[in-house]
Amino acid sequence: MTLKVHCVTLRSVDYRDSDRILTLLTAEKGKLSAAAKGVRKANAKMKNLTEPFTFSEVVLAEKNGRNTVTEAEIFDGFYPLRTDVVRYYAASCAVEFANAFLPEGLEASDFFLSLVGFLKSLAYGEGVCPKNALVSFLAEALEQSGYRLDPERCGRCGEPIRGEVFFSAQGGCNVCRSCKAEGDKKYSFETYSYLRGVCSGEITSEDGEKANNVLRFFNYYLQSVAGVSLRSIPILIDL
Numbered sequence: 001m002t003l004k005v006h007c008v009t010l011r012s013v014d015y016r017d018s019d020r021i022l023t024l025l026t027a028e029k030g031k032l033s034a035a036a037k038g039v040r041k042a043n044a045k046m047k048n049l050t051e052p053f054t055f056s057e058v059v060l061a062e063k064n065g066r067n068t069v070t071e072a073e074i075f076d077g078f079y080p081l082r083t084d085v086v087r088y089y090a091a092s093c094a095v096e097f098a099n100a101f102l103p104e105g106l107e108a109s110d111f112f113l114s115l116v117g118f119l120k121s122l123a124y125g126e127g128v129c130p131k132n133a134l135v136s137f138l139a140e141a142l143e144q145s146g147y148r149l150d151p152e153r154c155g156r157c158g159e160p161i162r163g164e165v166f167f168s169a170q171g172g173c174n175v176c177r178s179c180k181a182e183g184d185k186k187y188s189f190e191t192y193s194y195l196r197g198v199c200s201g202e203i204t205s206e207d208g209e210k211a212n213n214v215l216r217f218f219n220y221y222l223q224s225v226a227g228v229s230l231r232s233i234p235i236l237i238d239l
């Protein structure tokens with residue numbers, strides 16, 4: 001059986017002498033694995049397909065539950081991401097998120113479109129702020145994967161949060177001073193305001209330190225609600 005899909009390459013690991021196993025996020029079938037044969041040989045035709053972020057159309061042959069790529073047409077390798085280390089790691093955070101949070105075989109076309117849009121704006125957008133763009137992408141991605149974090153209102157009373165903010169690991173939400181319960185942790189209101197401003201589009205220029213604090217908060221949030229943290233986030237923060 002063969003299948004034609006649009007996909008973004010999330011990850012690739014060496015396999016046998018000259019092959020690689022790719023993790024692909026497809027528009028049609030969600031995340032799946034596929035073997036790319038002979039791609040580590042010199043001048044291999046499908047070499048570029050194995051690079052992370054590559055957006056392409058591939059034909060997969062399925063046999064005994066295993067996929068092999070038989071044809072690939074590359075649409076965009078988002079080359080500028082590979083020449084700028086900050087953009088590269090912002091993009092890495094996004095594909096790492098997809099790897100960690102999307103279950104195999106579950107259709108995720110909205111997420112796919114968000115990811116392609118994010119990679120495109122990060123690679124080609126004029127005056128794009130990489131960390132802010134990542135914050136917006138992660139907020140949207142969390143919502144699409146069932147871990148929505150409301151940046152506007154208190155998760156308990158639904159009122160806007162003013163002055164002080166607390167994070168409830170148990171509820172997986174931000175809470176206001178009056179709703180704060182035991183175990184909820186206060187965090188910087190400046191960090192919260194920055195997150196809210198980037199998500200609403202009110203903040204359009206990037207403050208590196210504030211953006212870093214929001215990314216730290218995101219990693220703490222992911223750890224609290226899903227037990228996962230993204231390795232690329234601390235690397236991006238340290239750049």
Ligand SMILES: [Zn+2]
Nearest residue numbers: 154157176179
């Ligand atoms: Zn409240």
